[in-house]
Amino acid sequence: MAAVSALTAATVALVGLAAPAHAADPVLRDLAAAKGIYYGTAVTSSKLSGTYGAVTGAQFDSITPANEMKWGTVEPNRGSFNWAGADRVVDFAEANGQQVRGHTLVWHSQMPNWLANGSFSNTELRTIMTDHVTTEVTRYKGRIDHWDVVNEPLNEDGTMRGSKFYNQLGESYIADAFRAARAADPAAKLYINDYNTDGTGPKSNGMYSLVQRLKAQGVPIDGVGFQGHLILGQVPATLQANLQRFADLGVEVAITELDIRMTLPATDAKLAQQKTEFKAVTNACLAVARCAGVTVWGFTDSDSWIPDVFPGEGAATPYDAGFQPKPAYYGIAEALGWTGDGGGGDPTPTTGCAVTYAVQSQWNTGFTANVTVRNTGSSPVNGWTLRWTWPSGQSVTQAWNATVTQSGAQATAVNAAHNAAIVPGGSATFGFNGAWSGGNTAPGAFTLNGAACAVALS
Template sequence: MKLQSLRRTALGTLAAASLVIGGAVSGHAADSPQPGAAAEPVLRDLAAAKGIYYGTAVTASKLNGTYGAVVGEQFDSITPGNEMKWESVEPTRGSYNWSGADAVVDYAEAHGQKVRGHTLVWHSQLPGWVSNGSWTADSLRTVMNDHIAAEAGRYKGRIDHWDVVNEPFNEDGTRRQSVFQTAIGDSYIADALRAARAADPTAKLYVNDYNVEGINAKSTALYNLVKSLKEQGVPIDGVGLQAHLILGQVPSTLQANIQRFADLGVDVAITELDIRMTVPPTSAQLTQQKAEYKAVTNACLAVARCEGVTVWGFTDSDSWIPDVFEGYGAATPYDENFQPKPAYYGIAEALGWSDGGTNPTGACAVTYTVQNQWNSGFTAQVTVKNTSTAAVNGWKLAWSWPAGQRVTQAWNATVTQSGTAVTAADAGYNAAIAPGATATFGFNGSWSGGNTAPTAFALNGTTCTA
């Protein structure tokens, strides 16, 4: 059940709060789309039309207000970020707290969504009585199986996929020496999968790990595990590729890796996608992030047995990245104020969305001219033309230097630079660019070894014709 009308009523016009102007997200709020503008994309509907799901990890306590409305509107699968982990549901042996997990499952059912259960057996976020216990193989196997029976049994028939075993490998492909590995040995994974099948015969059972998105030693170890489990008749239905990625480092072998797992006869899912970058992000970084979210989504779409994609939190306000990776963030498709970022539109485009041509990619054109050059410096002029049918109200133009140049002085724009990434923002008096009109600014710069012109520009996050 899609619950279309319920979702539309719950969110109203929230998704239109970031106007698409000149092919870019302006960041200005509005109560409704502007005349002639296309409707904002709904990811869950686009994904369903392509035969996959698009999901997000959630925090149960936040499933209300704007946060809850976006989750219900945009996603057709949700994963509890922490509420189903062992320390949350069984803090002491045989004593359970289901409140958070129940809230997530109840919300999903009320909004016509699938649930990815996460996770039954993991080396991390274990209660102390498990991680610090003195176990024999038999005693820990009993505890593990009892826990799986209790949790998977409670939600029998209500969970679409279970991450039964999470992160069993080290980076070099050897087995992680978790309490389960050291006490039970290699067989703990098969034991856990069998216990999960007994507890919930209809849920699809996955092994999930990170840094296994491309073809490497760790993903090959996972591949060999799945192959062995299949040969033994152990119930395993799928492989989860977490995809906690870094901007500029999406593996080139992602699609091929998905395909080789599919060729083993199992499903594949992208389970925890985020793409982190240094913060604060530049427009050029956000443009690249859009392309990379689109690329990951396309890789899934290209393989018939890729079931879907889950982002690990849809908003930067609910992302784990800043707390773990100092200096990094902005990893999700929405900003901290629940406004869609270019990445959101990249996902939508991969899923087949088009804005109807009112704001196409390339709805701006940039002319870059070096007016004067000497042995260590140069003067350049940049003209930005709005080639769309809507006015641009406030602009930032981003590019990267191909030869390490640096801006030393600018006029008619405020220019900032971080490494090779440059952003020029309007000077206030030239913030508005009417359809067909231009804005021009200039700067002095320094160079050494070469002064090659930039080849790509982005206006408010959208690629321009150069």
């Protein structure tokens, strides 16, 4: 696909996904939103461009920085902060109409050397922790939807992990961290997060008891995160029931770090089973009213932690290393209500689309554009919604032949009565006036009724 860097008076052709995806592939973020949940991915901030950035922005409505908000990254030296990576993630999310899951404020791992190997009195250590929480949460106040305030506080038998904070401060460190986070940003949802708690068992029982104790103390805990680092063939049968019992405590629940690894090489049979299991995990969340959403821990095998930690294992994510959707991706989509051919190959589209975007005129602070939507499928489109994300902060001020609304950077156009039906091979055109400043870069993704649109050459 030819790169498009700026809008001019000429007509510009755009593709729905920069990745080599199929024309009728579903858009997970749209399907999830229709179900009332988010579907997110962990990201590496340095990769948020090109195909990686395009798929991240088009497919997911929540992102989690994999490492950029951890203590060792943001405060490598006491009182000296490096926000560059975290800022890139938050800025990207806001440009693409996405939520951000802040990860993580207090954790026994990836601490800076000065903290991990330092000697502090109990009072000083508590102050160091609460000051760090306050500083980080305050910086992103109003920009983070969910915080993993405390990460991995438990041993496998459900007892408290002997971390630096627990060993000196006891269990009270958790309450103090949550209270500091709430004071810094009263609107953000505050979570405790751990692994191997997905099904019922000793560790999840320990977490259940811990949440009960925290709530009894009036600690402002809003949710429990279940990481979901799973192994093919070992997805807990009790996952949904386990999520429900925590939800019954009055907290949100979420799958926060989902991947399903397998012994390599991947085979068709393994990938088919993985599809079934990603679908099952997504269905478990959908079945629990208080489940806020699902986050995969990296959407592509090229950005997965699994091979480095578990040699001989991998293929754990919904996309392969070449950004091609795997059967697991279609399993997620099916759980979210998509009714394509089921994946594992090229879907047979019932509809397809091509979008042509043309700027008619442009001046210092504004521009006028026309958008043509063409039905390239074999079935008629009866009513349409076109979505795109502005990459440079543009906004729509007036529209005709469609109703155009905007939330953050995401714009949504809904047909007018006279152009709701588009026959195969037919098209509908609408226009709008927009405002811009600093740059008027072309949007990089369009979806029609949840399906990514193909290239339209003009």
